[in-house]
Amino acid sequence: MRERHLVACIAFDGIAPFELGTVAEVFAQPRPELAVDWWYSFTLCAEKPGAHRAIGGFDIMIYTGLHAVDRAHTVVVPSVPDVRGDISPAVMHALQSAHRRGARVMSICTGAFALAAAGLLDGREATTHWRHADLLQRRYPRVRVNPSVLYVDHTDVLTSAGTTAGIDLCLHLIRHDHGADIAGRVARRMVVATHREGGQAQFIEQPVAEVPADDPIAEAMSYANEHLATRLSLEDLAKVAHLSVRQFERRFTYATGASPGRWVAQQRVRAGMRMLEKPGISIDMVAVRVGLTAAGFRHHFRALVGMSPSEYRRQLQRT
DNA sequence: ATCAAAACCCGCCAAT
């Protein structure tokens, strides 16, 4: 058992409970079932310990001051209450010295404003909720704001977009710390998508779960997921949904943000990715299992993941 | 790596 990995999360008055909850769920929840040799130790802290009002009108009692940040290996800022307001000097200083010490500093949603105020994003690419991207850019011109990704990872500094993208970033960190297999199991425990790539457009990707279960589109989606190895033409899927091809296309795109063909290709790559995470199965075999030729699988994999299947697999070994 | 054929995607629009 190596030294405990300390995660300090900084809260403010007006804290966003969802973002905070995300971080707590990922890092504070004990995971004995994972059988990893270390896990995180989570501390919620604030400049002034005591009751802090959360969005929704309830109070969160915080017992620890910013000194928790001084010992943390990872510092999280899940949101700031006012994107136009100033960050207190004490918080800025805590972030700066944590970063100087070599701690990882990450933000979710508007938390990027705190990182930017502390100067940690100067000259670097960063993201935040798309609604505040313009303001972030205007207030901190030296930050290269990219509003169309889910998260940006600079290893030492990480930023993520609105709300659920924070989950993606947390899972991304777990993937880095513990490997894709563990990250996938945590994701499955949380019942969220295993792996949404950081580079994906914020608007395009929508979880399947947002489609009501009795929706014909949802039926076509689960049919597709269960029959990835087969052909799955537009016509097939439209038939499953009991819709005309044209209407199916239209409603599918409306429901998911992606056209049927693209979505199916994505599902194929994702399924292939999960298979690649287990050693032993050849890439050609994976391709067949997800309904693509080897060349087609490589092609789509690279387009979606940004690296070849073999690179992806090699990268997992190194963790 | 290249290329033709097939499939997909989406604006358009007449018919419900």
Add this chain to the structure above:
DNA sequence: TGATTGGCGGGTTTTG
């Protein structure tokens, strides 16, 4: 009258 539907054309993407 406004919303929904579904066929068509043809530019774009995928496949083999």
